[in-house]
Amino acid sequence: MRHAGPAALDELSDLLEELRALPGVQEKSRGVFYRRSKAFLHFHEDPKGLFADVRGPDGEWERIEVTDAEARTAVLAAATRLTR
Numbered sequence: 001m002r003h004a005g006p007a008a009l010d011e012l013s014d015l016l017e018e019l020r021a022l023p024g025v026q027e028k029s030r031g032v033f034y035r036r037s038k039a040f041l042h043f044h045e046d047p048k049g050l051f052a053d054v055r056g057p058d059g060e061w062e063r064i065e066v067t068d069a070e071a072r073t074a075v076l077a078a079a080t081r082l083t084r
Contacts, residue, residue, distance in 0.1 A: 004031055004043035008050055015072045022083045041079055054078050
């Protein structure tokens with residue numbers, strides 16, 4: 001599974017804007033978000049769809065499909081919890 005390319009990230013533009021607005025979040029490169037000095041969220045694409053990898057408080061990555069609006073809301077909620 002490869003990191004999401006420009007076309008895939010274009011599909012996620014609304015979600016990316018919301019993630020950029022979270023306090024303490026820095027987007028080091030398009031679609032790759034850091035909190036403090038560690039990456040905590042980035043996106044992948046494969047034939048099955050688009051996915052977000054979110055690093056939890058335990059340091060483990062959780063993969064969440066972001067192909068539909070409901071799943072994108074879940075990713076935003078997870079990212080919001082991590083920035084509090």
